[in-house]
Each structure stands twice: as structure tokens, then as C-alpha cells.
Amino acid sequence: MIEGTTMSSTSSDRTRREWLIPVLLLLPIAALFLIGYVFPISQLVLKSVQSESGWTLKNYSEIASSSSFFWIVLKTLKLAATVTTICLIVAYPLAYTISRCSPRVATSLLLVVTLPYLTSVLIRTYAWIVLLGPSGPINKMLLNVGLISEPLQMVFNSAGVYIGMVQVQLPLMVFPLYAALVRINPSLTNAAQSLGSPPSDAFLRVTLPASMPGLVSGCTLVFLSCLGFYITPELLGGPDDYLIAQGISLRVLILGNFNEAAAQSSVLLIAVILIFLVFRNRIADELDDRPQGGAGISSDRAASGLSLAHPLAGRLSSALHGVLLRSHELLSLVRRPLLFFCAGLAILLLVLPFAIVVPLAFSDAPYLTFPPPAYSLRWFTRLFGNSQWLDALSFSLRWAGFSALLSALVGIPAAFALVRHRFPGRLPIYLLLISPLIIPHVVMAVSLFFAFAKSPLIGSPLAFALSYTLIGAPYAIVVMVAGLKRFDRTLERAAASLGAGPLTTLRTVTLPLLLPTLASAAIFAFIVGFDDVVFGLFLSGPSATPLPMRMWDNIRLEISPQIAVIAVLFLVVLAALCLLRLFVGAALKGRQDRAAVRAGHG
Template structure:
């Protein structure tokens, strides 16, 4: 009897392990092992324990300055993003219908738009001859252009704009789950709007706040592209310092030590915030009150919100400010949305500029820069290289993520949260650390400057996004259909092929789209792993922005926008056409 009862359990565990194994093994080989080797090389020199590299690094005043600047920027960006994202998320949560969809699209489109393109847009806006300086000069508010870019101010502005969606989405998700009858109850108990928000709404949306803050802070710690382009040459952050030590100084030991320090800080913070990073799980929201069944639980808080009296003056102030909350929230929301989309609105017209230099608005309209792009073999080869390597990485990422996501959602397993956190770790940990580790590994195996090396690197980028999208998609599927198929005698594989997979196709398409976009946008891996015959389009754009800042980048951005629009239209129309075709064939 013991054998008969143990067999299904063993079979269940074996299936779960087999489903997770490909994705886990891939990351262990190409993500964990290279980083572990870098960490080991920093403390074991010539086979002996040696931490002198860390001692020298922490005694280096330049490093301490750079490290402190990185921490300060990450904290400041997180605080600014929270201050801007919270009112916007609140506005989005209140809206319904087409207006809500448009506003959400205005947040989502910048998120999936190339960081290079957005940074390029900010250069145009903040430059001495850019939009802001032109407007201020025309209004007579300044006598000469202000230096708004290529300094820490520019780095702050660009980084906040890039990181904002990471703060908005988790806060918005927590607000959508909030039971708004609690605010009405607080008002009925005598609380003004400001007091109700402070004592009820703000604490009960803390899940989204903590999740957003942890995502933004961890992402900013190792952020490279925007600070490197918008910041000054004397205002290095840690990710830039690591790259400079490797590429300019050929100081492999110093670069590895600084990368190890950045990695250690990020891992510690990732462990601390691990439960807030697994935001896909609906049980995460169990900490929030949802529905009338929880009103009694918060009765004491509501009474406190209604009965609290801080004196006539403060009470009057709170009532006065309550009337200003709505217009203030809308003002902030419109300002944030404008900042999110403004770089995109500036870039596209420049693609049709007839000028030989950057000038906005364009002095004349022309297709000259499109012609230049299609006649330039270097740009075309870079585009071809990116399409091939990113496309291959998408295929590998989807193939690895589907069984892994199915196992984490459908199978009962120990360590579900740990497995999920491990699979999304590459997008949380600093990419510059992974790039350095892969470079040192690929340099020994001859994979630097090859398509195979880029496919591996892009798969490391794409796999976490594919897992996140597919886990969310599988959560939405009705598992009773699979159970019904099993009751009718279908094997798990047959049930997956005939029921689950067709229903999952929209999620697979979304996962493929996000994976391709994120791989196509990569700059860091391109800078570390590129070679004479392996130059991605993103690196070609990077060089153009660094060296000449021509409208050529705007042409690439416009073409990419066009392809994304076509892909989105296809995503909306193809499934409907397939359903109609199947319906007609059945007739």
C-alpha cells in the first residue's frame, strides 16, 4: 500500500522538476555560475584567500564618492517617483471606460519604448537649444540658456521618467483592490477627506507602495544607460564606474570587485523585499481589506479617523486641504502623463526633419534621414543582427518559460515563491554585473562578438519577462476545463495541447512581444559582448547619440514605433480572424 500511495506523489514531483529544470538549468549555467565565478575570483587570488581588493576599494575615496552618489540618486529617484506616481495611480484607479484605457496606455507605451529613445528625447528637450530653454528665453524668464543636461540634473530627470511606470503599476494594482466604501464610512464617522486618506487609504495601499519603491530602488542602483547619456562625465554612478574600469582601464580585478559590491547590496535588498517583488500572486493582496466582510475589522481605525481631533486650527486646515485634493491630484496626474509621453512626441517629428542637425521643431520636412538609414549598410546590418538574435532569444525564452510557469501555477510545490524570485532575478539584479560576468566567461570560450553569445545574453533578459507574463496569464485560466478533460480520460499532455495551449496563446503572444522589446532595447550587453561583426542596433544608436546626436536615431525610433503598432494591431485582429475561420469551418 505504501508503494501504491507514494507512486503518484513521486510522479507529481518528477513532472514538476522536469517542467522547471530547463529554465532553472539555463539560469544556473549562464547566470548564476558566471556571477559566482566573478565573486570567487575577488576573494581567491592564486588559490589563496585574499580580500585586499575590497580593502583597497573601500579605502578609495573616489569609489566611496561614486557609491554614495549612486545610493543618493537611487533614494531620491524612488522618493520622487512615489510622490508623482501615487496621485497618478489614484486617478487611474478612479477612472473607467475609454478614458481609463487611454491614460493607462500613456503609462504603458513609454515603459515598452526604448530607454535610448526616451533618453534621446530628453536630450532634445533639455539641451541649450532645446524646448525648455527656447520657451524660457521667449518668455523673457532667462537671459541665456540654462545647463539642464549632461549633469546630475539631467540624470535625475531622465531616470525618474524611465522608472516612473515601475512605481505606477504596483500602486495602481493595490488601489484597484481597495474597498472604497471604507472611505465613505470614514466620512460618515466625521472624518474629512484628507484625514480619511491619511489614516485609511494610504496604509491600506502600502503593498503597492512598498512593491513600487523596492522595484524602483533596485532598478536604479545598477541603471546605466540614461545616467551615462544625460549625466556629466564627472558624475559617474557605480554602473558607469565598473564599465570604465573594464573598457578604458582594463582593470578586471577592480571592475570585478566593484561589481561584487553592487551585487551584494542588491541581493541583500532583494532578500529583504522578496515578498513584495512576487507581486503577481493574488494572495499578496490578502493583506488588504476587500469587501464588506472586512469593514468590521477596520472599525476601530475608522472611528479613530472620524473622532481624531487635533485642535480647531488643524481640523480647519485639514478640511480646507480636503477641497484642494482633487484638483491637485489631477494637476499632478496630467503633469506626470505629459512628462511620460513628451520625449516620444518630440522624437517622431525629428525623423522627418529636412535639417542636417538637431532642431525642434524641424525647420523643414523631408525623408532624407529615412533614405540615409536604408542606404547605410552599417545601420542595416545592425538592424538585421538585432532582429535575428532577439528573435532567437524570444523563441528560447518562451520555450523555457511555458513549462516553468505551468509548474509554478498548476503544480503543488515547495519553494514556489523562491523559484519565481530566482527566475525573475536577472531583471532585478544590476545588468552591468551580469554583463561583466558573461564577458569574462565568454572571453574564455570565444563567444564574445558572436550571435550565439548574444542569444544567450538576450535570453537571460527575456526569460524573466516571459515568466511574469505567462504566470499572470495562467492564473487567469479556468483550471476546471483541464480537470474536465482529465476526467474524460485525456492525458495531461493532451489536455495541455488541446485546451490550455490555445487559451494561453494571447498570453504567449504578449510574452513574446515584451521579451522582444526588452531584448531589442538592450545596450549594456551590446557594449560588453559586441565585436566588429556583432553590433546590435541599440549600440549603433548609442554611438550616434554619444558622438553626433543626429536625427538618425529618430528614424529608427519611428520605424520601431511603426512595427510595434503593426504588431499590436495583429495581436488584436489575428485571434478574432482565427476564431471566425474556425467557426466557419465547423459550419
């Protein structure tokens, strides 16, 4: 009886520990999100149903009956759908090409895709203003080859918005497509071709169906990101390119119509959340605990695509068999040149802005002109001699760096809790913690502005520390979750078998092996804070002006080569961080190899 009681007590203690550990790991980020995310957004929604006389739905009825708001929403949806479609068409050939390359080439190409994603949206938008301008290089090239007789108006209108948005959003489409394509077993397409199917037909029946999870994920991410995107439409668009994010900002910063802005923000928030919940399984795929072999899963999905499901489609395919076969044979002849051409265009679209901003930084001209008539360091000298720019740079470096550290400190324990422990509500908690990646920043910034407007937090550095951590911590969580899912726990079990406790194993084995992942998490968190503009529009003050706000004012009012200097400095810092991360990874791999050799000799 006593032995049974002891065993029951031991089991109860173990159960309490299993519950307590993830709670303690999630506690820091839960406190952060409660103060800076859940409370402000709840205040935003409450403000949308308030007026001077009390609770009311008047704000919603006004925007529901407003034809202008209806057209703004329609234009926003059109932009999001069009950009998503173009990104899919441009990204698929690139992702497919990368998935079929050797590991070394694929790594290089993925780096080319990643670097623009990590580079400031302001810098890339600035580059497109130069590229698409009436006297820009694209118009000059078209004039020189005789395709046009006068410069095209491609900036400060819808054309500029679409081009800039596609370039900004393209990496978000490439990454999930590549992740899905690289898991497809090549033997499936080989089997289809061996049975007489032309390569293009095998692609449509095998590869495309098997890549649908990545396609859906990429389209969802791009569409949601476009719904509340602010920077590129604001800088590249014209008066007719007025979207819902601009409308919210206008009502808060200029008109002072806070209740209507809260209602519009709530409508945008609800729309994004609904789409987010519908596709939650695709977005949270990395938290899936099923075996990640990939080949078997992809094989089943691909196999389902080998036959046409609908009887009518099957009969139509049989009737047109001859025509389709000849079309596929013709397409198969040109598939490789066509694929490489499309992939090359996608790479060109990604890197073209950098080919512009780097020469501009060394321009000797007193104004913006490309190509520069001569080269000098005059704009570097001007930047380092301007105290306002230096103060803004120092502010961004300090507080983005502090927020990156804070993001890692709260995000890494949360990732351990989500990956290493099983508890009720795990998936909803994960979705909540990564939701700032999806929720439009303009909504989050307005909610912080309303929640803390009467406190000294607005206009202080602490406001930026809070906002940067809120948008940086989800990146740290996503990177760490992916790293922990790939982590081989054999060495952890070996350390435990030698008598090492959990904390000792964590300190001496787990964290050192995860050092490259930790570095990546911190780099992503730093860059997302350093690049932010939207929070700066609502939270800046005389003693708290980040560098992106200086850049924002310069682009809107002056458009000088000064931004190109910032771009070069940013690229240098980014390259140094990436090299540091690669060095740490190489050093760690060498250490692991030496340890494995010693263990083998032992």
C-alpha cells in the same frame, strides 16, 4: 494485504509523478540559468578574491579604503533614493486617478503608461538630450514667456540625469501602485466620509494605508533598478555624475583592472540581493496562493488605518483637531483639480519624449534642430542606404526574435510548474528565476565577460542569444504566472470529464485560451533584448554588433536625427505588435462567447 500493497504502490507512483512533472518543466530554464547566470556570477565573485599570488581580500580592502569609491557609492545611493521619492510623488496621483476611472478609460491610460515602458531607453534618453538642450524646446519656451533671461544648463549634468531617470523609472512605480489601489473597496472611504471624515482625511486614514503594499513594491523596484542603471546617467550626466555602474564599466573596458571591477560588481550584487531578499514577499506577491478577492484583504488593512496606532499621535491629533479639520476641508475643495493636474503632469512627462522624436525623424535639416525648419524623408533614405545600420538592424531583429522564442520556450513551462504544482523550494526558485529583473545588467554582463573571455562565445551572436534569453525569460515567467493565476480552469475540468488527457487538454484548451498571455510574454522578451545596450558593450564583436550599439555610438559622437528615424520604426513595430496582441485577444474572446452560447443552447 495485496490490495493494501497495490494502493501503496499507486500512491507512491502518484507522488513520484507529482515530483517529476515540475522537475521536467523546470529543467530547461534550470540548465539555461546554470550555464549563463549562476556559473558566470560565481566566477565573478571568485575573481573578486583572486590576485596573481592567489586568494586574497586585497581588492575589497582597496575599495573599502578608497574615499573616491565611498563617494561614488554615496552618490549612487543618493540618486536611487531621490529618483524613487520623486517617482512616488509623481506616480501616486496618476495611479490613483487610473484606479478611479471607468474600465475603458483606465485601459487607455494604462496603455499610455505601458508604451513608454516598452520603448527603448536609448530613444527616450536621446529625446531628453534634445528637450533639455540649451536650444531645445523647454529652454525656448521658458525664454519666450520671460521666466529666464538665458538658457538653463539642464543636460550633461545632474538635472538631466534626474529628469531622465524619473521618466524611465516612472512606469515601475505606477504599475504596483495601481494594482494595490484598484483592489481597495470604495465603500471603506465612503463609510469614513459618512461618519464625518473629509475626503482628504479619509484618504490618509483609509486609502493610503491600504495601498502600502503597492507603495513598498514600487519603491523597492525603482530603488533597485536605479542602483545599477547605466544608460541614462552615462548619456545625460556630466563628469561629476559618476556612478558605480560607470566605474565598473570603466575598469573593465578601458583600464583593464579586472579584479577591482569584480570586487565592485560583487559589492553592488550583494547590496541588491540583500534588499531583494528583505522585500522578497512584496516582489513575489503574485505567487501568493491566498484568495485574491482583494477587497477583504484590503479592507482589513484599511481598517487598521482608521485609527492612529501611536498614543502620542492620537493625542496630537486630538489637540489639533480643529486646525486639521479646516485644513482637510480646504484641501477637499481643491482635491479633484489638483489630482487631475498632477496626473496630467505625469502623463506629459511620459509622452513628451515621443512628441519630440517623431517630428525630428522627418526633419529636412542636415543637423539636429527642433523644431525642424522643413520636413522630408532624407533621414529615412540615409538610414536605408547605410549598410552598417541595416546590418545592425537585421542582427537585432534576428537574435532578439530568436531569444524571445527561446525565452518563451523555457519560461512558459517554468511558470506552469510554479503555479500548477506545489513543491519544496518553490518561492526561492521563483525568486532566483526573476532575479535578472533586479540584478544590474552591468553585473550580469561583466560576469559573462569574465566567464567566457577565453572562449569563442565573446563577440559571437550566440553570446547575445544567451544574454537576451537570460533577461527575457524572467519577463515571460512573470507574465505567464500572472496569466495562469487569473486563468479559469473550469474548461480544463470539463475537457477532463469528457475523457481528454492532460496533454490533449493543454493543447486544445489551455494554450489556446492563454494565447494573448503567450503573445504578451514573447513581446516583452523581444523588446527587452532588442533594447539592450549594456551587454553589447561587453559582448560585441566585428560580426556581432546589434542596433542599440550603433545608436549608442551615434548619440555619444554625433546626436543626429538618425536616431529619431529608428524611434519611429520602433514605435511602428511596437504598435503593430500591440495591435496584433489585441486582435488575438478579441478573436479569442469572440470564440469563447460563441462556445458559451452553443453550450447554453445545448
